[in-house]
Structure formats: C-alpha cells, structure tokens
C-alpha cells in the first residue's frame with residue numbers, strides 16, 4: 036500500500052517537501068492543502084515588484100500549480116484551508132471533510148502581526164507587505180501610482196527593503212521603529228551605517244516610537260511620542276507569528292512564539308508529524324539551543340528534508356545560525372552567526388576585531404571599502420559571528436565567514452584560506468584574510484583593539500588619556516577629528532615619541548585602523564604601555580558620533 040502524505044501549506048517549505056517526497060517515493064500519495072489560491076510564489080521578490088524592478092507580477096510565480104500536479108503527481112487542493120487535525124486518528128479536516136494521513140507535513144508558515152493601533156479597524160489605507168494577496172491589494176488600489184507619501188511600520192530587513200523600493204518608485208517614505216535603531220538585533224555601528232544610508236536617500240526615520248493611533252478622517256498617523264503626520268498609505272512589516280495553534284493545542288512542543296520544535300529529521304513531538312519553514316523551530320548550530328530563523332533559505336532546505344523523510348528516507352537538517360543579507364541602496368549589509376547583541380544577551384564571552392578595508396586593490400578603479408567585524412571565542416579563537424556593510428563584495432565575504440563558522444574555523448585559519456584574487460574581485464590580501472591577521476595581532480597582547488563604543492567609554496572615563504591621531508594633517512582638516520586629539524602622523528611618530536608621556540594610557544587612531552595598528556606597534560616597542568587602537572579608525576567613529 037502506498038504511503039499517504041499530507042502537506043499543509045503551499046508556499047515555500049510545502050512545495051519543496053512535496054517535490055522531494057515524490058522524488059523519494061514514486062508510489063506515495065501526496066496531497067497538498069493551501070488555503071489561498073496561490074502556491075510557490077517569491078515572497079522575497081515582492082518589495083522589488085513594488086518598485087518595478089521585477090517588472091510583472093507573473094515573474095513572482097515560481098512554480099505553476101500544473102507543474103506540481105503533472106510533474107510531481109501532487110493532488111493539489113487550493114483554496115482549501117486545513118481547519119483541524121486529529122493527531123490520534125491521523126486525520127486532517129477541511130470544509131470538504133476529513134482526509135487520513137500516514138505522514139503529515141506542517142508547512143503553514145507565519146502570519147503578519149498587527150500591534151494594537153487605535154482606529155485601525157476604520158482606516159482603509161493600510162496593508163501588510165507579506166503575501167501576494169497583500170501585494171495585490173496594494174497594486175489594485177493604485178497605492179504605488181497614486182501615493183506621494185508611504186509609511187512603513189517596522190525597520191527590520193523586510194521593512195527596509197520595502198522602504199528602499201518605494202523610494203525607487205518615487206515615493207516619500209517614513210519608517211517607524213519602536214527600537215532606537217534600525218535592524219534592532221544588529222550591532223549599533225552597522226545599524227547606524229544602514230540608517231545613514233537611508234537618511235542619505237531621503238527616508239524619514241522615526242526611531243524609538245510606535246504608531247499609537249490612525250485618524251481615518253484626516254489620514255494622519257499619531258505616534259507614541261506625540262508626533263502626528265499625514266500619510267497616503269501605511270504598510271506594516273513588524274513580525275511574523277507561526278501558524279501552529281492547531282498543533283500546539285494538541286500538545287506539540289513549541290517555542291513561546293508557537294514555532295514547532297523539530298529534531299534534525301524535521302519530526303515534531305507529535306507522532307508522524309513533520310514541520311518545516313517559518314512554522315518550525317530549528318537548532319541554532321552555534322548555541323545548541325532551539326532558535327527561530329524565518330528565512331527562505333531554511334524553509335526550502337528543511338521542507339526538502341521533511342518531504343524526503345515523510346516518504347521513507349533518512350535525511351537531516353541540522354539547523355541554522357542566522358546568516359542574512361540585504362541590499363540598501365548602494366550598500367549591502369550582511370551578518371552570519373552570533374552578532375555582538377546575541378553574544379551579550381546570552382552572556383557568551385567573545386572578542387571582536389573590526390577592519391575597514393578595500394574590497395579591491397587600491398590601484399584598481401573605483402575602490403570601495405567594507406566595514407567588517409568578526410566575533411570570536413577568546414580562548415579557542417573559533418569564529419562565532421560576523422557583521423558587515425559595504426558597497427561591493429559583501430556577499431562573498433559573508434558566505435566565506437558563514438562557511439568558516441560551519442567548519443568551526445578559528446581566527447588563525449582565516450589568513451590561511453586560499454581565496455581567489457584578481458584586481459576586479461579582491462585585494463591580494465582578502466578582507467577575510469586581513470580580519471584574521473588583525474584578530475591574531477590583537478590577541479598578542481602588546482596593544483588592545485577597541486571598538487568605537489569602548490573608545491568612547493575610554494575617553495569619558497580614563498583620566499589622563501592621550502588621544503593620538505596618526506593621520507596626516509590634511510585628513511584632519513578635511514574629515515574632522517576626535518576632540519582633544521594630538522596629531523602626530525605615523526611617518527613622524529618615531530622622531531616625536533618624546534612629545535608623548537609613557538605614563539599615560541594612549542588611544543591611537545587613524546582613518547581605518549591600519550596606521551593605528553602600525554603606530555601601536557611602534558609605541559609598544561618603545562616602552563609605552565596601555566595602548567588602545569581604535570578599530571575601524573575615524574571612519575568607524577564618525578558613523579557613530
């Protein structure tokens with residue numbers, strides 16, 4: 036008798052599971068229920084379809100229902116939500132009746148979340164920005180064509196992607212965020228650089244506040260800080276809540292947000308029930324704890340494993356560690372592993388090293404810098420995470436460092452990686468190699484590398500601190516400097532050491548960190564103690580202060 040597999044949800048994890056189940060078992064009976072009329076469209080493309088970068092709606096439709104039916108023999112039930120499940124009798128219920136299963140795959144994803152907003156029930160001009168139905172509502176109402184001003188609620192990855200695309204569509208955009216920074220879970224430096232890019236492109240950022248009320252008569256938004264402004268349309272992109280109530284109420288183990296806890300075979304705690312995608316919780320491979328990574332990368336891969344195993348295979352998906360990337364106008368911002376905020380929150384000891392360096396050699400035209408910080412275990416040197424922003428080559432470095440994390444490489448391995456080099460792509464010493472060198476140097480104990488926040492604390496709290504700026508005078512003149520800094524250019528330092536006191540701690544900085552490092556070595560070898568080099572130099576400082 037053939038295995039009867041039922042899949043609930045037809046967007047990302049569901050179709051992935053269905054196709055893999057078919058590839059694993061030609062004889063399985065596979066039924067997929069999807070509550071809407073759409074399957075397998077590119078949610079990730081929706082912001083780009085709003086700006087017209089993706090020119091037509093049909094480009095978002097990745098897999099046509101016919102393909103799933105014909106090529107993969109899936110019995111597709113569109114517009115048929117599963118409304119209940121009997122986990123003992125192994126039945127799911129829809130409005131059309133009950134269906135039995137041998138194996139059930141939950142791929143129900145998550146629903147967008149609306150915080151309490153006074154009068155929102157009477158306010159017509161708003162939508163979520165999550166599903167194709169949201170997109171259709173926005174387009175059918177002519178929001179993009181007819182609005183001058185659009186408000187985005189939520190400055191996470193999707194909110195900011197949407198904001199950028201609306202700017203490209205010629206709109207004035209305001210972004211409202213409850214946290215005091217955009218990208219709330221990122222290191223403040225990187226969030227600030229992202230915010231600078233948004234401001235530079237005309238986006239009005241309102242941080243540390245939330246939408247308290249909307250006024251349907253005047254089309255005004257009232258913020259919790261008392262501010263009020265007119266908007267043509269509001270898009271809400273705050274968070275997603277896993278659609279799992281049906282299973283949590285039957286006793287499935289879950290995280291507090293409802294994400295179903297699965298093992299590496301994607302099995303939930305309920306018999307013969309698998310879960311994959313945004314509705315599931317997978318292990319954070321760095322901490323071993325269950326985490327929630329609502330990303331298209333995981334939904335596709337985890338769906339595949341759930342489908343294979345439901346059809347009798349024995350495949351595993353080990354979890355994730357938070358790799359993400361986003362385009363922000365001319366910049367790309369990315370991260371992998373644990374960021375400084377995660378590490379602080381979890382009380383995990385770490386050291387960090389930051390560099391600002393070219394992603395192509397200085398002699399090659401149009402050089403661009405990458406701001407790159409890695410976090411690593413202070414004892415073993417194992418790379419724990421990285422955050423970065425830049426105008427080119429960010430995608431390559433984040434994936435190299437993600438691979439380094441997966442392979443449990445240390446800061447000492449990074450300079451030994453044989454990375455590709457030719458002038459259009461990389462300097463001879465790739466930024467990943469350089470950050471490895473810097474981390475190793477910083478660990479040798481003859482000077483200490485400090486980030487901008489630590490430098491600020493040093494300046495505020497250290498008595499008799501000498502602040503030494505080793506840039507050339509023209510650079511100070513053009514770009515500014517840290518208050519109270521003494522300027523001795525690196526190339527003059529050896530001859531002017533007697534102008535500095537060996538008894539006082541010294542904070543050294545240059546433009547990006549390299550000359551500060553060389554100066555720190557000169558100082559250390561000439562008997563200076565308590566030397567701090569500002570990681571990322573004045574370029575990092577001026578982004579924050």
Ligand SMILES: Cc1cc2nc3c(=O)[nH]c(=O)nc-3n(C[C@H](O)[C@H](O)[C@H](O)COP(=O)(O)OP(=O)(O)OC[C@H]3O[C@@H](n4cnc5c(N)ncnc54)[C@H](O)[C@@H]3O)c2cc1C
Pocket residue numbers: 043044045046047048049068069070071073078079080081082115116117118142143144145164165166193278311312313314329330331332333334
């Ligand atoms: C605008 C946007 C941009 C994004 N960009 C990126 C990106 O660049 N990179 C990235 O990695 N991720 C991105 N994501 C996240 C990614 O799209 C999601 O992680 C992924 O779609 C999750 O897939 P899923 O199948 O688990 O859930 P979903 O995509 O939420 O699909 C769940 C499906 O289940 C159906 N369903 C729910 N309940 C029932 C029921 N009871 N019966 C039947 N059907 C049901 C729903 O209708 C839905 O079709 C983005 C998301 C959005 C919204």
